[in-house]
Amino acid sequence: MQQARITDNFRQQKNFDSISRTSRDKKQQKAPELPGAHGEAAVTNYDISAEERLLRAFDLATQYGPCTGMTRLERWQRAEQFGLNPPMQVKELLTGPQGEQLNQCLWDGRV
Amino acid sequence: MGTLDLERPTPSTGQKYDELLSMPGDMMCAEAAAIPRATCEYTPRGQGFLLGKQRSFDRQYAQLYFSRLLKLRQVVQQQVQAAWPGTPVVKILSVGEDQEVAVIGTLYKDMKLKPSILDEYAKQPGFKQALGGTGFCSDDDSLVLEDEGARMSMRSECAELQPDSVVTGVVLAVRGRAEPGGDFVVSGVLWAGLPEQPQRPLPQEDAYVALVSGLQLANSKADMMQVQLLVDFLTGNLGAAPQQQLAAKVVQLVIAGGSLGQLEALAAANPYSRQQTTDMEPVRDMDLVMTELAAALPVDIMPGPDDPANASLPQQPLHQCLFPGAAPYSSFRRVTNPHAFELGGCLLLGTSGQNIDDMAKYTRGRSRLDLLACCLQWCHLCPTAPDTLTCFPFGADDPFVLQQCPHIMLAANQPEFDTRLLEGPGGASVRLVCVPSFIKTGTLVLVNLRTLQCQPLTFQSNYTSS
Numbered sequence: 001m002q003q004a005r006i007t008d009n010f011r012q013q014k015n016f017d018s019i020s021r022t023s024r025d026k027k028q029q030k031a032p033e034l035p036g037a038h039g040e041a042a043v044t045n046y047d048i049s050a051e052e053r054l055l056r057a058f059d060l061a062t063q064y065g066p067c068t069g070m071t072r073l074e075r076w077q078r079a080e081q082f083g084l085n086p087p088m089q090v091k092e093l094l095t096g097p098q099g100e101q102l103n104q105c106l107w108d109g110r111v
Numbered sequence: 112m113g114t115l116d117l118e119r120p121t122p123s124t125g126q127k128y129d130e131l132l133s134m135p136g137d138m139m140c141a142e143a144a145a146i147p148r149a150t151c152e153y154t155p156r157g158q159g160f161l162l163g164k165q166r167s168f169d170r171q172y173a174q175l176y177f178s179r180l181l182k183l184r185q186v187v188q189q190q191v192q193a194a195w196p197g198t199p200v201v202k203i204l205s206v207g208e209d210q211e212v213a214v215i216g217t218l219y220k221d222m223k224l225k226p227s228i229l230d231e232y233a234k235q236p237g238f239k240q241a242l243g244g245t246g247f248c249s250d251d252d253s254l255v256l257e258d259e260g261a262r263m264s265m266r267s268e269c270a271e272l273q274p275d276s277v278v279t280g281v282v283l284a285v286r287g288r289a290e291p292g293g294d295f296v297v298s299g300v301l302w303a304g305l306p307e308q309p310q311r312p313l314p315q316e317d318a319y320v321a322l323v324s325g326l327q328l329a330n331s332k333a334d335m336m337q338v339q340l341l342v343d344f345l346t347g348n349l350g351a352a353p354q355q356q357l358a359a360k361v362v363q364l365v366i367a368g369g370s371l372g373q374l375e376a377l378a379a380a381n382p383y384s385r386q387q388t389t390d391m392e393p394v395r396d397m398d399l400v401m402t403e404l405a406a407a408l409p410v411d412i413m414p415g416p417d418d419p420a421n422a423s424l425p426q427q428p429l430h431q432c433l434f435p436g437a438a439p440y441s442s443f444r445r446v447t448n449p450h451a452f453e454l455g456g457c458l459l460l461g462t463s464g465q466n467i468d469d470m471a472k473y474t475r476g477r478s479r480l481d482l483l484a485c486c487l488q489w490c491h492l493c494p495t496a497p498d499t500l501t502c503f504p505f506g507a508d509d510p511f512v513l514q515q516c517p518h519i520m521l522a523a524n525q526p527e528f529d530t531r532l533l534e535g536p537g538g539a540s541v542r543l544v545c546v547p548s549f550i551k552t553g554t555l556v557l558v559n560l561r562t563l564q565c566q567p568l569t570f571q572s573n574y575t576s577s
Contacts, residue, residue: 069170082182
């Protein structure tokens with residue numbers, strides 16, 4: 001039986017992953033993800049839906065107060081409690097089937 | 112202090128010797144009957160100050176300011192419509208330069224001596240640190256009004272709105288016109304005013320609520336004899352029949368913060384050493400005192416500035432594990448700071464003094480009692496929160512806005528005792544009390560629930576020759 005050496009546990013091969021890719025390899029990398037509605041990738045307006053656009057307008061309306069730190073539904077409920085008559089359409093969107101995805105405000109994950 | 116309208120103790124019966132100085136034996140018969148303690152119905156009213164288990168601290172304070180402005184704007188608007196009928200009320204963004212308008216917003220006081228976190232990064236310390244924490248007012252403080260859209264700086268030509276007498280965070284209405292330079296020149300100001308006071312039923316007989324604060328049992332200078340005299344008085348073990356009858360009329364004791372103080376020795380102690388057991392002695396002393404009191408009368412204990420509770424307002428009740436002896440009593444209630452409750456229809460609202468202490472640093476020329484009256488005038492318990500007073504970041508509500516005017520309002524842990532009866536519109540009358548720190552003055556304050564008069568009692572155990 002050949003004696004096992006402690007150095008057998010160490011990889012002696014060079015780690016090829018750390019070598020910089022050639023330009024050919026770079027072109028074959030995965031295409032970047034399309035910007036979503038939230039998070040760091042959301043930079044442009046073109047890819048968001050009409051509902052999201054409406055909810056962003058609700059976020060930026062100063063008469064209902066600041067929008068960071070609260071979910072949109074909480075902010076809507078607070079606006080109603082203070083008698084500011086927030087639009088019902090916003091509430092319907094937030095309590096509808098897509099409510100969970102649309103509940104975070106515009107700046108969530110970006111600020 | 113001038114002439115305070117204090118209640119004098121009831122005069123003695125005129126006997127030359129009371130039962131303490133008479134022969135024993137005669138008094139052992141049924142004449143020495145037990146004196147029953149008066150009772151009063153207690154209803155807690157401070158549910159808004161209790162925070163739930165889920166407390167999220169990542170919200171910003173802008174939400175709290177917005178809630179405060181919205182809640183008080185309606186009240187201030189009614190005042191404006193009553194006092195200045197012809198003046199239009201506009202938002203800051205719509206203030207023009209041609210006409211006189213009224214604007215409602217939150218006040219911000221720009222003070223250059225206010226300690227700012229940015230100073231820690233400044234290259235030179237400057238003389239802010241040299242001044243210390245005594246006062247941050249200077250002669251060039253300026254006032255800014257803010258609402259949800261914009262802010263504008265103000266120049267006041269009105270005597271009621273001077274930088275020295277106001278603090279940041281107050282919601283008010285100002286009337287004036289905008290100058291071409293950009294400043295808004297103020298000619299009149301309106302505060303939210305006292306909220307509505309519910310009618311209170313007058314009790315038939317005298318009943319007292321006892322207020323004490325600042326026992327500071329962890330402080331090495333605390334006089335245990337003085338504290339024991341206080342406990343003995345309240346439990347009816349001190350004095351002769353007149354004192355016992357007075358003690359029997361006390362229906363509620365409120366210990367408004369500062370009962371433990373800072374356990375300095377504990378901070379330095381090794382967690383595994385035997386010394387820690389001795390350093391925790393003050394906590395056991397506090398529990399013993401509370402057990403004796405809770406066995407005799409209902410006690411409400413509030414946390415104070417240095418007590419082992421959270422530092423931000425509203426302070427949550429002290430934990431049950433600090434009171435293994437007293438907690439089983441149903442008469443012992445651990446409550447929040449600020450605390451609001453109702454005793455037989457009489458509404459009491461009190462804090463352990465952090466709000467008044469903070470306001471005193473940012474104003475000049477106002478006594479502590481004046482500041483307490485201002486809190487009522489401004490309809491807000493601690494307007495400087497969250498600017499200079501740490502506060503929980505509330506989102507949908509501001510629980511410090513006063514909804515109802517209390518009958519008794521107190522601020523504890525103050526340097527000296529002071530009291531005044533404040534008369535408000537609509538027949539409202541509020542007893543304002545500054546409860547002094549017990550370790551400094553040895554004073555217990557009794558407030559009569561029938562007449563709303565105060566009776567301070569001082570306990571002294573120090574008989575040096577003088």
